[in-house]
Amino acid sequence: MVGTLHVHDLILLRTESAVISTQRDPACPYLNPNRRPWVVVRRSRISDGLIPVGVRGSQRHERCAGFTRLSEVMETRRPDQLRLLLAEDSRRALQAFRTLSYLESRLAGLDMSWGPGGSVGYELASGIPAVRAGSDLDFILFAPRKLEITEAQDLWRMISSATGKVDAVVETPFCGFSLEEFATTSRRNILLRTSVGRILGSNPWNLSNGEDS
Incomplete structure (x- = not known):
């Protein structure tokens, strides 16, 4: 059974035609009909029952955004379910996977959920090669409780x-933000990524009407 979906979740759809635009037309030309259609949940509002998703093609420039319905979702993979053991042995020498291995060994005792996003998360969920030699590792930390600045600094240092x-x-629960910016900036406000766009705020755990309170 498919539960509540969140930004960064990877989802497997029934068919590539399950990705539509807001006009209910096919939304993306990059889905390969010979591959199982895995897409990622985007950061946007869900309206009219449509889930915002992003599509990754076989080439780096092949990206597009669309929507799908919950009824089209067959499987889900959260970032915190994705680990190096899911990668093919022949792929683990790539730098992004070596970086993931490094973090897995050092974050074993972390009391918050985390996992890879981006090309690493996509490949681990779908089994479709997406990581390249120069790929970065997108690291997603789920923090339902407030991170103290010293805690964030120690985590970023590691x-x-x-x-x-x-x-x-x-x-x-309200937005996303850069751990590096939060841990290293001396500014009061940082850039917060919300479902309605990017704003400046000082407290990512307490937002009200787009403003921090």
């Missing part, structure tokens, strides 16, 4: 010590 580049995003 993550940034990895040999590969890591783009770390923290997801609260």
